[in-house]
Amino acid sequence: MALIDAPPLTPLPPAPALLSVSDLEVTLFTRAGQLKAVDRLSLEVAAGETLAIVGESGCGKSISALALMRLLPEPPAKITGGSVRLAGRDLTRLSEGEMQRVRGKDLAMIFQDPMSALNPVLTVGRQIVEVIARHDPASHRAMQARALELMRKVRIPDAERRFNDYPHQLSGGMNQRIVIAMAIACQPKVLVADEPTTALDVTIQAQILDLMKELQAETGMGLIIITHDLGVVAETADRVLVMYAGRKVEDGTVDAVFDRPLHPYTRGLMGATPSATLQPHGRLAEIPGSVPALADLPAGCAFNNRCPIAFARCFAERPGLTMPAPARSVACFAVEQEGVRHGDPVGA
Amino acid sequence: MAILSARSLSVHFDTPRGTLQAVNDVDLDVEAGETVGLVGESGCGKSTLGKALMRLAPATEGRIFVNGRDITRLGKGAIDAIRSEVQMIFQDPYGSLNPRHSVGKIIGQPLSVAGWKRADIKARVAELAAKVGLPEAALDRFPHEFSGGQRQRIGIARALALNPKVVICDEPVSALDVSVRAQVINLMKDLQAQTGVSFLFISHDLSVVEHICDRLLVMYLGRVVESGRAEDIWRRPAHPYTAALLAAAPVANPRLARTRAHKTLQGELPSPLSPPQGCAFHTRCPLAQPRCAAERPLLRGLAGQGAAPRQVACHFDLVDHQRTPDVTATGTAYVSA
Numbered sequence: 001m002a003l004i005d006a007p008p009l010t011p012l013p014p015a016p017a018l019l020s021v022s023d024l025e026v027t028l029f030t031r032a033g034q035l036k037a038v039d040r041l042s043l044e045v046a047a048g049e050t051l052a053i054v055g056e057s058g059c060g061k062s063i064s065a066l067a068l069m070r071l072l073p074e075p076p077a078k079i080t081g082g083s084v085r086l087a088g089r090d091l092t093r094l095s096e097g098e099m100q101r102v103r104g105k106d107l108a109m110i111f112q113d114p115m116s117a118l119n120p121v122l123t124v125g126r127q128i129v130e131v132i133a134r135h136d137p138a139s140h141r142a143m144q145a146r147a148l149e150l151m152r153k154v155r156i157p158d159a160e161r162r163f164n165d166y167p168h169q170l171s172g173g174m175n176q177r178i179v180i181a182m183a184i185a186c187q188p189k190v191l192v193a194d195e196p197t198t199a200l201d202v203t204i205q206a207q208i209l210d211l212m213k214e215l216q217a218e219t220g221m222g223l224i225i226i227t228h229d230l231g232v233v234a235e236t237a238d239r240v241l242v243m244y245a246g247r248k249v250e251d252g253t254v255d256a257v258f259d260r261p262l263h264p265y266t267r268g269l270m271g272a273t274p275s276a277t278l279q280p281h282g283r284l285a286e287i288p289g290s291v292p293a294l295a296d297l298p299a300g301c302a303f304n305n306r307c308p309i310a311f312a313r314c315f316a317e318r319p320g321l322t323m324p325a326p327a328r329s330v331a332c333f334a335v336e337q338e339g340v341r342h343g344d345p346v347g348a
Numbered sequence: 349m350a351i352l353s354a355r356s357l358s359v360h361f362d363t364p365r366g367t368l369q370a371v372n373d374v375d376l377d378v379e380a381g382e383t384v385g386l387v388g389e390s391g392c393g394k395s396t397l398g399k400a401l402m403r404l405a406p407a408t409e410g411r412i413f414v415n416g417r418d419i420t421r422l423g424k425g426a427i428d429a430i431r432s433e434v435q436m437i438f439q440d441p442y443g444s445l446n447p448r449h450s451v452g453k454i455i456g457q458p459l460s461v462a463g464w465k466r467a468d469i470k471a472r473v474a475e476l477a478a479k480v481g482l483p484e485a486a487l488d489r490f491p492h493e494f495s496g497g498q499r500q501r502i503g504i505a506r507a508l509a510l511n512p513k514v515v516i517c518d519e520p521v522s523a524l525d526v527s528v529r530a531q532v533i534n535l536m537k538d539l540q541a542q543t544g545v546s547f548l549f550i551s552h553d554l555s556v557v558e559h560i561c562d563r564l565l566v567m568y569l570g571r572v573v574e575s576g577r578a579e580d581i582w583r584r585p586a587h588p589y590t591a592a593l594l595a596a597a598p599v600a601n602p603r604l605a606r607t608r609a610h611k612t613l614q615g616e617l618p619s620p621l622s623p624p625q626g627c628a629f630h631t632r633c634p635l636a637q638p639r640c641a642a643e644r645p646l647l648r649g650l651a652g653q654g655a656a657p658r659q660v661a662c663h664f665d666l667v668d669h670q671r672t673p674d675v676t677a678t679g680t681a682y683v684s685a
Contacts, residue, residue: 202596229598283537
């Protein structure tokens with residue numbers, strides 16, 4: 001107790017990372033052998049900051065999120081290395097019981113499909129109350145009042161009446177609001193949102209993204225948004241991390257990465273994204289082929305068989321992350337060797 | 349003459365909770381070689397309209413024409429005959445392929461239904477596979493052996509087997525990854541350039557629609573609320589709903605995303621079982637007036653759009669009622685017809 005009363009020793013460094021993941025490794029133990037679904041992933045999220053993790057199906061973005069939450073389907077998946085530090089504590093070393101106290105309280109998660117995240121036979125109000133009861137129990141009346149307040153906060157119209165509705169009586173957008181209300185019920189330090197708007201219509205998507213940003217501004221929570229949609233990245237994130245075949249291939253601030261994507265995969269993704277207001281009827285840039293299965297990743301750089309600028313070294317060795325600029329990293333031999341040329345804007 | 353047309357087409361379903369007016373009074377024309385986009389959010393009736401045009405959903409009222417021929421009431425045998433002219437591609441490339449048939453058999457199916465000889469089918473299937481970029485070895489394999497993008501190529505090859513005049517594409521790239529989506533969109537554009545096929549492209553993804561379509565129809569709760577050239581609509585949406593859709597679509601450009609006017613449409617789609625009186629959009633419309641709740645606006649033409657006819661169903665549309673200085677300066681008159 002004396003610790004609490006002790007005066008602060010030295011001022012903290014600016015914007016310390018709330019969540020800091022280093023060299024996280026997730027291995028899938030399958031009949032085909034041991035596959036690295038997440039390979040030495042490092043990332044940091046500061047308070048009030050939004051990090052977007054972007055990539056295509058199978059790149060390991062969702063499994064990374066599950067690993068942070070310690071929700072991996074085990075077996076076959078298992079964290080086999082690295083650490084996940086939340087406010088200094090390594091979550092990978094916690095017991096399941098300790099983790100349950102962290103999950104939903106310090107670290108919360110939203111999934112793509114709100115219908116499967118909610119219990120179909122409990123009213124939505126009761127489900128919010130359950131989260132509060134688990135981490136912050138109070139009298140039933142007080143918890144109900146707080147659940148109602150949360151429902152108003154996530155802009156459920158007519159919250160009193162909706163409190164006793166079941167998930168099937170609400171629309172997808174309303175259910176996602178309920179899931180968000182549950183996620184923020186105990187003021188998490190970091191919220192992980194895995195494709196939170198992919199199942200929603202575009203006007204509802206805009207509402208939900210606005211809501212998440214507002215709640216973040218209010219509470220200062222760190223936000224990790226996992227998405228395949230570069231539009232969502234541009235609209236919401238401060239920093240972006242691009243994943244391919246289980247590895248980080250590039251990261252940086254959104255402005256830096258969108259202005260000058262360095263990795264050929266990032267450049268390919270941007271060229272392949274038709275943009276509602278920027279591009280006329282031209283031909284989209286294609287990335288040839290498709291994402292390789294984890295079981296048959298090519299030797300060397302995992303992107304070499306689809307890369308327009310791959311050369312001998314890319315087939316022999318795996319590129320490590322280099323830092324071509326402050327707060328910027330990229331894993332590509334071509335960038336390493338002739339950096340500037342390949343940093344030209346997309347389409348050049 | 350349009351290849352595929354609908355006049356006052358309505359599709360209503362009787363449900364235990366009343367009549368669901370999925371499609372109401374829709375006029376539509378798809379001309380040779382063009383791509384017409386059908387956009388709107390889930391429940392707006394765009395997929396039902398696509399099915400009704402294929403006679404896969406029953407038309408309650410109105411007429412459907414293929415090459416000028418009224419097919420609304422054709423019997424089963426006669427309908428099979430027009431299948432060679434109108435084909436369809438579906439969103440889920442796996443669910444729409446028979447898992448127990450080889451890829452070659454799937455692509456050749458429309459040909460055998462049409463009574464082609466076996467040797468001719470074989471040659472045509474090989475030709476189609478090459479056209480959509482499938483390796484010849486793929487023909488002996490089964491759908492589960494392919495990725496989503498490859499499966500969609502199979503679906504496209506099958507749809508094009510009989511050289512249709514028009515293909516109705518229901519969210520053909522929505523289930524695909526970004527890099528593969530670009531491949532399929534480019535393939536569709538190439539095939540259109542080669543064969544002159546028309547597409548009716550049903551999608552909720554505005555950036556894809558903008559990229560691929562010549563003309564657009566925007567639907568809300570079963571009705572067309574705006575139609576016209578894609579470019580014109582993009583530059584200057586006339587219906588507040590179209591404007592809201594465009595504003596809500598995320599832009600893959602962080603600087604632009606920060607600076608552009610960000611007005612989020614409030615509320616959700618009302619139930620199509622009990623659509624609002626008056627203009628169906630008035631409950632969510634930022635510009636709604638008392639008249640909008642009382643009187644349903646008809647789809648009417650906007651003049652001053654050159655040769656491209658443009659229509660909007662709004663009493664107070666954005667083009668007529670909020671002239672911007674640059675418009676009046678160039679002397680272009682935006683007046684209601």
